[in-house]
Every structure is written in structure tokens, then in C-alpha cells.
Amino acid sequence: MSQQKAVIKPYHHPAAGWGALKQVAAQLALQKIPVKGVMTLLAQNQPDGFDCPGCAWPDKEHTSTFEFCENGVKAVAAEATAKRVPPEFFAKHTVTELMGWSDFSLENEGRLTHPMRYNPATDKYEAIEWDDAFALISVHLNGLDHPDQAVFYTSGRAGNEAAFLYQLFVREFGTNNFPDCSNLCHESTSIALPATVGIGKGSVTLHDFEHADTILIFGQNPATNHPRMLGELREAAKRGARIVAINPLKERGLERFADPQSPFDMLSFKGSKISDLFIQPTLGGDLALIKGMIKFVIQWDDEAQKHGTERVVDVDFITEHTRHFESIAEDARQESWDVIVAESGVPLAQIEEIARIYATGDRVISTWGMGLTQHKHGVATIKTLVNLMLLRGNIGKEGAGLCPVRGHSNVQGNRTVGIYEKMPVEFLESLERVFDIKVPRTPGYDAVGAIQAMIDGQAKVFFGLGGNFSIATPDTDRTWAGMRNCDLTAHVTTKLNRSHLVHGKQALILPCLGRTEIDTQASGPQGVTVEDSMSMVHISYGMNKPASPHLLSEPAIVARLAHATLKNSKTPWLEFIKDYSKIRDMIERTMPVAFKDYNQRIKTPGGFRLPVPSSERIWNTPSGKAEFSVQAIPQHSPIHQAREQYGDRLFVLMTTRSHDQYNTTIYGMDDRYRGVFGQRRVVFMNPQDIARMHLQAGDWVNLVSVWPDGISRRANQFLVVAYDIPPGCLSGYYPETNNLVPLESIADDSRTPTSKSIPVILEKTNAPEVVHAA
Known part of the structure; x- marks a missing residue:
């Protein structure tokens, strides 16, 4: 791991432009992308190409030529990297050692190649056969006292096909425990x-x-x-x-x-x-x-x-x-x-x-x-x-x-096809009719509820379909304690991340194909569908050779796990793997209005738009009309209460991304547009506040969360950076500041963690001996 002194240098150029092109070149070099891999970028967002695995912003008709996007290039480069993480890598490094690596360094090692099982005797992951991995999960799931003791997390990168099979499997298993990334954001x-x-x-x-x-x-x-x-x-x-x-x-x-x-x-x-x-x-x-x-x-x-x-x-x-x-x-x-x-x-x-x-x-x-x-x-x-x-x-x-x-990229699509702990009863009844099964009606755990259940010992198995749950969530120390309290944790993933190291008593890493890779099944190459932020559904085909012959697709992993776990299921799980159009047929049968002629309509360049009644001034509310609602301006929030106690010492912190990251994936150590280079442990602060607190830009501070539960939440040694932000407000990157968000600090009604309004106080401290850039 390299070391680099942090540099703070204001950025006066426009966004994107030459700086973005320079970063694209740097990313291609960092990931050792071959010429063919560069050509892959030209197939991004094409009718016969693949959907960008990055954000959910739509493409014009999904038929334009390569539409430049720095983050899209970074996402594709990270997935198409020539770097590999084979079993030999894990033989050299214990989990304890890897926990000392930065999040950037972990993912920068490259693509995982084999399913791996944690060995507590050696503190290392070791290769395991797929059938043995599914059998192990099946034993744990079928050994639970109740299906609600299992938690099934979903990242928004999973396609509609995998997500639909996943929710079907979990509901047939007997629970609605579907914490997902939507719980944490929108x-x-x-x-x-x-x-x-x-x-x-x-x-x-x-x-x-x-x-x-x-x-x-x-x-x-x-x-x-x-x-x-x-x-x-x-x-x-x-x-x-x-x-x-x-x-x-x-x-x-x-x-x-x-x-x-x-x-x-x-x-x-x-x-x-x-x-x-x-x-x-x-x-x-x-x-x-x-x-x-x-x-x-x-x-x-x-x-x-x-x-x-x-x-x-x-x-x-x-x-x-x-x-x-x-x-x-x-x-x-x-x-x-x-x-x-x-x-x-x-x-x-x-x-x-x-x-x-x-x-x-x-x-x-x-x-x-x-x-x-x-x-x-x-x-x-x-x-x-x-x-x-x-x-x-x-x-x-x-x-x-x-x-x-x-x-x-598909967080909205996941919710549409059933990834929600409180799906409408109409959807559940339709599932029962189509598949001749009984599904639970009791609402399941959301993300915050799942963490609390793991802490309390009420949830014993954690299964993650993508994502990096351990650092995407609030109250990091308590989240980690909850995950380590599980009997089994298992993660479907393309690359190594922190959640694989914060594991249960037994643990599995299950490597899957990326969206850029060819997914060949019995009926030929398969495409997966996604729904963007504007309700457009389109199909995506990979074009790269898989990073390893030992990888399975996400639909295949879900279907084989369901087949191994649900011993008496009438659902033809293994048949779905052969041809994903069969999965789309079942989605259509379950939601016949929204997905009418699903397989036909995705053949049209650009796909099709799902019904959005509000676009047509049709209001699906109980009254049949759009509802004005009176909302009071908060004047007695936890922020107000903390300010009454701490006065002007109290600051409000927001977590945010740097420019060199996407969600929890860290692509590099720079935040170009905010003028931060080679460092992530920074706190952006109003110059007047810096002077008022008798600090200077370049000083180092600890951030201490204020919450009336007696739990200490700290994030130590952050570099003070003067920035144009309102007085009394601070900003810092996540996941480094996620530990400051109390698990109980959630939005009314939605239970979303309040990551943009964290009451904190500052402590001046000394600079770290070494500033780690990677």
C-alpha cells in the first residue's frame, strides 16, 4: 500500500472536461484494461450492448453512441479489470490482516475467481465447491427455529431476473425480511x-x-x-x-x-x-x-x-x-x-x-x-x-x-419486482396464484431492523445479494457486532470488500458474473433487464469473457440456492437458469398490467416504460386525487435538542461521496472538484467556524457524535478543510463517517438513517503519523 501526503488545492475548472478524460486514462491503466476492454466501453448503453453498472440515470432512447461518463467508465473498468483474486491470494493473507487494508486496496485487488469459505482455525478463506456452498447455506436456513431468523439483503445492481427469483425464493422460504439499499437512501x-x-x-x-x-x-x-x-x-x-x-x-x-x-x-x-x-x-x-x-x-x-x-x-x-x-x-x-x-x-x-x-x-x-x-x-x-x-x-x-x-442502476427495478419488506397484498396474492404457494403477510425487517435483529440475536443468517452492507449502513461498530453475531454470513459479489471480512461464525464469498460479461446458459447467451430512474425497462447483454470459469450468474446462484434449500418446492428453479425469458414470463404473469408482453417489448431499442399514473394525472390515492398535506417546520428535532445542550459547539454533519467513489466503492483517493487529493479523512468546514473554534485549515480534529443513549461514537483524525458550506454545518465522506450515525436516528415513517443531519462536536487532535492514500 502506497503512502501519500494529502494535498488541498481548490478546483477552478468546469466539471468533466479534460480532468475527466485524464482520470479515465488513469483508471484504465490502474485496472490494466486491455485494448479489447477499452472497446467494451464503446458498447456501453448500446441496443446490443450492456447497461452501465453505475448509476440509474437513463440514456436517451438507450440507442445513442457512447455517452461519456467518468463514473460509468470507472465502474466498467473496475469490472473489466485484468486483476484477479484467486484462492492463492487468500492463502497468503488472514482476515485479520486484510481488515487492516483500506477499502480502496481491498477492491483494487481485482475480480474474485472462486467461491470461498472461511476457516476459523486458520483465519483464512479457502476454496469451496458451489454445491457444497449451497448445501452449507441450506443446512443453516433449514436449521433455523423460524424463517424470520434469516435476513436477505439486496443491492440495487441486481437485475430484475435475479431480484424476482430472490424474492420468490425468500417468500416461499417463509419470510419478508428484505432489507435493501433503498432503505438507506430513497x-x-x-x-x-x-x-x-x-x-x-x-x-x-x-x-x-x-x-x-x-x-x-x-x-x-x-x-x-x-x-x-x-x-x-x-x-x-x-x-x-x-x-x-x-x-x-x-x-x-x-x-x-x-x-x-x-x-x-x-x-x-x-x-x-x-x-x-x-x-x-x-x-x-x-x-x-x-x-x-x-x-x-x-x-x-x-x-x-x-x-x-x-x-x-x-x-x-x-x-x-x-x-x-x-x-x-x-x-x-x-x-x-x-x-x-x-x-x-x-x-x-x-x-x-x-x-x-x-x-x-x-x-x-x-x-x-x-x-x-x-x-x-x-x-x-x-x-x-x-x-x-x-x-x-x-x-x-x-x-x-x-x-x-x-x-x-436497478434499485428501482428491484423494488418493482418485489424486493420490499412490505409489498402490497395484491402482489403477494398474485405470487400465490401464479406459483401455487403460500407466502407470509407479516412485514419483514428493513435495514435498520435487520441490524438490530442481528445485534439482539434474533437474526442468525445474513445473505447479501451484492453490495457492501457492513459499511453502507449506519452505526458501524454496532452493525459489525451484529454481523459477527450471526451463525452464517454469505455474500454474492464480484470483488472483495469489507463485508466479507466482518463475518459470522461461518462465512461464504460467492463470486458472480458482472454485467459486462457474457452469461451463457443452456439456451445461449442471456440478457438481464433493469429499470432506470424514469421507469424505463431495457435489456443488457455482456460482451466480455467471464473473469473466471468458476463464476455463476446472479440468477443461477439464487435458483440453485432455492433448489438446494426448498426440498419440496414445486417451482422449477433449475429450469429458470436455462433461459431467462422464462423468468420474465413469470414476472409478466405476476404483474400482467405493468409487464404486458415483457419479452417482446424489450426487443425494441430503448425498451419500454412501466406505467406511471401520476405522469397522466391519474392519482392512485384513496381519494383518487393528489393530496396537499400540511407539514410543520421542525423546531424540536434531535438537532435542536443537542444545540440546547451544547450551544455553538454543536455542528451538524452530512455524509457524502468523494468524486472518486460510487456508493461504497472507492476508485481512488482524490475528490477533484472539491480540491482534495490523496486523502479521505477530511471534514469540510465554513471558514468562519474554523476561526470561531480557534482552528486553522490543515488542523486535525476528532468528530464525536451526540446522542442521548450513552454510546460512544467517534471518528478520529480528520483534516480540517475550509469550504463554502453554511455556518454550523460540516461534511465528511462515508463510509468513514457512518459510525457517527446512531442506529436509532432515523427518518419519521421511512426509517431511513439520518446521514445528512448528524449532531457532532469537535475535538482538536494531533496529525496522524502517516496519511494513508491507499
Whole structure:
């Protein structure tokens, strides 16, 4: 492992551009990608190619030529790497030794080649045959006192076919314990939207971005998390659409962007302007900000009625399509401007400016990420945003709508085909009819519930279909204690990660094919389908030779495990492996309306869009109308309570990604757009706060979480970096700061960990002897 001194150097260039091209070249070299592997990139997002294994942002018709995306290249390069992790690697290294490696170093070793079983006598993983691995899991599952003692986690990278088989197997086994990555990120969206507009999905398509005249971007950093989105924003900005970025951190990618496929952008070195206005609410202040916008709109509408001029709200839309408008209008009239300004952290003049932009826009899109969802009041914030959009009929018309931007490439598809601990009864009844089985009705564990169950000894087997559960989750020390409390942990994966080292009494690593690899079964090469953030379903075929002949596909792993475990099952598990179209047939039979003619429609370039009733102004709510809802501005949250105790010493921390990572996967040690190089243990801090705390940029501090349960949660030795962030707010990378999020600190209703609003205090400390860059 190399060592490198950290460098902090402000970044003044546009996002993407030459810097992105340089990083692509570096990644290809780092992963030792051969020429054929480079050619693989040109098949990314092609009709006869493979779907990007990175984010869930859609592609235009899924038929464009190679659409440059730095993160997509990194994801493909990491999967197509020439590096390998064979059994000989594990023979050289104990798990205890590997626990001392960085997350970057673990995954950078390359692709796993064989199924492995942990040997507690040697503290090493050793090769195991697939049949023996499935038999071991079967013994543990069938030996449980009750099926609810098993937990089945799902990452959003699994395709629809694997996810559907997985939920079928688990429900036939007898439990609804489906913690998944949605629980950790956009669950607040999935709770707020059905209650207000009747479906937990966004209402827009890429076509709408071509016709929007106003785009509001809440709590999201596209340049790092969804780089392809910047292309849509650039085109919108060029034709005159007004774009407002609302984010506590001043992110370079929301200011300027250089499209690597644009000669003008590349040769000018200036790129294209993205945002007309950048609003920086305090962490958790979005609800108050949006409510302030609503108050202005209602105030202007009241004035219009008084003077007999054109109404500001869309009266016809509100009358025909909504309920409870008068309730939220009166609530807005009564709300205090002092409270709005204090709790949002945004000056009144700026609130008025963004409200005016909204009120004069004819076609408005609101997008958001985890900056809205990962707060105690995340659900209330999104419901308030829906209120704002309903006021002027900005849902269900061309160029306007709601756009939650998901992370993992198929996290939305997983939920659609059944990965949810509380699936609707209609879906469960359909499963029973189609497969002639009985499935449980009792809701299962979500992610937080699963961790608590493992800690309490109520969950004894953990099975992970992808992901890196041990560091994606909150309260890291307690999560690790829970996983180590299990009798068995087993992970389906392509590469080594931390969760394989934080293991149960027995443990398995089950290596699978990647999306870029050819999946050949009895009927020939197979494709898998995914659903992007805008409900488009399309098929993906790999084109690379598998990294090892010992790898199995995710559908094959699930089907063979089910066959080994469910001794009396009538479900033809092994038949599904031969031809994945048979799995899609069963998905269609289970959900005949949404997936009508599934196998035929995915043959069309670009695939097909699942029904999204809110796009058509059909509201699948109990009332049959879109619901306005009154939401109070939080004034007695855990943050407020901690501030009463600690005063100005109290800071609010948000966890975030660096530019060189995607979710928990670390591609490198730099965060180019924020000017951080060779280091990850940094904390971004307002310069005024640095001076107030008698610190200097370059000092080192410990972060100490504040929570009234007596448990010590610390993250030590972080470098102070001066940054444009609101006073009283801090930001640090996850997973390094995840241990500071208490397991019990969750969003109301959705139970999403509050990773964007962590109360902490700082302790000054000494610099580490060595700063590890890798």
C-alpha cells in the first residue's frame, strides 16, 4: 500500500472536461484494461450492448453512441479489470490482516475467481465447491427455529431476473425480511410520493427535460453521482431554461460543466454555465425553504385575487385534481417568516428570488437526491415539495414533474419486482396464484431492523445479494457486532470488500458474473433487464469473457440456492437458469398490467416504460386525487435538542461521496472538484467556524457524535478543510463517517438513517503519523 501526503488545492475548472478524460486514462491503466476492454466501453448503453453498472440515470432512447461518463467508465473498468483474486491470494493473507487494508486496496485487488469459505482455525478463506456452498447455506436456513431468523439483503445492481427469483425464493422460504439499499437512501421518497401522488416513482422522462423552462435541483450533486445528468442540464441551460441548485455544499458540477463530446466546451476550457442561482440552505433546512417558497406563492395569489389580476396558482388543476389546497394555503399564511428564515438558513431575499423563478416558470421539474431524504423530516420535506409542485399544476404535463434521482442502476427495478419488506397484498396474492404457494403477510425487517435483529440475536443468517452492507449502513461498530453475531454470513459479489471480512461464525464469498460479461446458459447467451430512474425497462447483454470459469450468474446462484434449500418446492428453479425469458414470463404473469408482453417489448431499442399514473394525472390515492398535506417546520428535532445542550459547539454533519467513489466503492483517493487529493479523512468546514473554534485549515480534529443513549461514537483524525458550506454545518465522506450515525436516528415513517443531519462536536487532535492514500 502506497503512502501519500494529502494535498488541498481548490478546483477552478468546469466539471468533466479534460480532468475527466485524464482520470479515465488513469483508471484504465490502474485496472490494466486491455485494448479489447477499452472497446467494451464503446458498447456501453448500446441496443446490443450492456447497461452501465453505475448509476440509474437513463440514456436517451438507450440507442445513442457512447455517452461519456467518468463514473460509468470507472465502474466498467473496475469490472473489466485484468486483476484477479484467486484462492492463492487468500492463502497468503488472514482476515485479520486484510481488515487492516483500506477499502480502496481491498477492491483494487481485482475480480474474485472462486467461491470461498472461511476457516476459523486458520483465519483464512479457502476454496469451496458451489454445491457444497449451497448445501452449507441450506443446512443453516433449514436449521433455523423460524424463517424470520434469516435476513436477505439486496443491492440495487441486481437485475430484475435475479431480484424476482430472490424474492420468490425468500417468500416461499417463509419470510419478508428484505432489507435493501433503498432503505438507506430513497425510502423517504418511496413513502412520501404514494401518499401524495399515488406512486413512489418520478413522473418525468428525459423528454420532459427537453421541454422544461425551469429546473430545481435539491440536495443532489450530479457531477459526482450522476454525471450523465449534466448533459441534460447543459442542453436545458443552452436553450434558456432557468436552473436553480439548492445544496448546502457549493458543488462545482452545479456551476459549470464541460461536455467531453463538445469541441467548444473542450477547447474553450470554460465549459457551459449550469445554474442561474445557487441556494445554500443549512443542513435539514430544505423543508423551511420550500415552505417559504409556498408562502410567497400564496401571498402573491392572494394579492392577485384582491386586485382582480391573473391567479398565480393553477385553479383549474387544483380544483380537478387535488384535495386540501385551502389547508396548506392557510398554513402558509400563518407560518412565521422569522421561523422560515432561521430554520432554512436562507436570507428572505433569496427565498423570494427562487420563489419568483418558480412562480414564473410554466414547466418546472424538481429533482432531488439524498439531501432531502436522509433527515428525520425527510418524508415531510418531500411532501412539502409535492405541495409546491401541485400549486401550479407542475405534475403530469410535458416539461414538468417530480424527478427523484436514484443511485444504484436497478434499485428501482428491484423494488418493482418485489424486493420490499412490505409489498402490497395484491402482489403477494398474485405470487400465490401464479406459483401455487403460500407466502407470509407479516412485514419483514428493513435495514435498520435487520441490524438490530442481528445485534439482539434474533437474526442468525445474513445473505447479501451484492453490495457492501457492513459499511453502507449506519452505526458501524454496532452493525459489525451484529454481523459477527450471526451463525452464517454469505455474500454474492464480484470483488472483495469489507463485508466479507466482518463475518459470522461461518462465512461464504460467492463470486458472480458482472454485467459486462457474457452469461451463457443452456439456451445461449442471456440478457438481464433493469429499470432506470424514469421507469424505463431495457435489456443488457455482456460482451466480455467471464473473469473466471468458476463464476455463476446472479440468477443461477439464487435458483440453485432455492433448489438446494426448498426440498419440496414445486417451482422449477433449475429450469429458470436455462433461459431467462422464462423468468420474465413469470414476472409478466405476476404483474400482467405493468409487464404486458415483457419479452417482446424489450426487443425494441430503448425498451419500454412501466406505467406511471401520476405522469397522466391519474392519482392512485384513496381519494383518487393528489393530496396537499400540511407539514410543520421542525423546531424540536434531535438537532435542536443537542444545540440546547451544547450551544455553538454543536455542528451538524452530512455524509457524502468523494468524486472518486460510487456508493461504497472507492476508485481512488482524490475528490477533484472539491480540491482534495490523496486523502479521505477530511471534514469540510465554513471558514468562519474554523476561526470561531480557534482552528486553522490543515488542523486535525476528532468528530464525536451526540446522542442521548450513552454510546460512544467517534471518528478520529480528520483534516480540517475550509469550504463554502453554511455556518454550523460540516461534511465528511462515508463510509468513514457512518459510525457517527446512531442506529436509532432515523427518518419519521421511512426509517431511513439520518446521514445528512448528524449532531457532532469537535475535538482538536494531533496529525496522524502517516496519511494513508491507499
